[in-house]
Amino acid sequence: MFVLQKQKSCSMKNVLFIFIVGLSLVSCAQQSNNNAVSKTIDHNLNKFQVAYFASGCFWCVEAVYESVNGVYEVVSGYSGGVKKNPTYEEVCTGKLKHAEAVKVYYDSSIVDFETLVDVFFNSHDPSQKNAQGPDHGPQYRSIAFYSTADEKVIIERKIGVLRKARTWSQITTEVTPFEIFYPAEDYHQNYERLHPDQPYVRRVSIPRLNQFKKKMPEVLKH
Numbered sequence: 001m002f003v004l005q006k007q008k009s010c011s012m013k014n015v016l017f018i019f020i021v022g023l024s025l026v027s028c029a030q031q032s033n034n035n036a037v038s039k040t041i042d043h044n045l046n047k048f049q050v051a052y053f054a055s056g057c058f059w060c061v062e063a064v065y066e067s068v069n070g071v072y073e074v075v076s077g078y079s080g081g082v083k084k085n086p087t088y089e090e091v092c093t094g095k096l097k098h099a100e101a102v103k104v105y106y107d108s109s110i111v112d113f114e115t116l117v118d119v120f121f122n123s124h125d126p127s128q129k130n131a132q133g134p135d136h137g138p139q140y141r142s143i144a145f146y147s148t149a150d151e152k153v154i155i156e157r158k159i160g161v162l163r164k165a166r167t168w169s170q171i172t173t174e175v176t177p178f179e180i181f182y183p184a185e186d187y188h189q190n191y192e193r194l195h196p197d198q199p200y201v202r203r204v205s206i207p208r209l210n211q212f213k214k215k216m217p218e219v220l221k222h
Contacts, residue, residue, distance in 0.1 A: 052145035054099035055124035056132025070111030094137040127168040145178040
């Protein structure tokens, strides 16, 4: 029986990737490399604002933010820890303090940071501590990173509203000053879009994306 818990086998995700590559060595691997190049070379990203969030599997979070109008690019990676240039396998141990995170490039004339925070809280369960859905471990914890004092105020104000409304039994989200972000390995980028039939994507990532779309249809790209 297929096990959904990524934490139970972060290595399982790698095994699945190797299996996919074995079936289609050229097309799948080449797609992954091409996507990584497009993020760093083809796009002029300097003109965009940047925000960072962590809320479980970065395959899921990347897909959510890429569906938002005004978001130009999203990169999966690692943040919140201490080790430089961590690998996926190292982060999966849960010992590095890094979380699976995303870097969101957005056009602030179309979507503002406050809306991105709303997307964050409407696309995951912030009451789960060191977990999200079937995934467990500190690498899946909820973190809203801020780069300015204004961003911190926006995040804390939103948490205050949620607590007052008792939307969740508790809010475990960490409000953390941003320090550094390490892009994940090439094959993690655009993973949900490139592998829609992968079991985890089909059973966890896509339903999570669809649930978010129902909550915030007004922010979606046409």
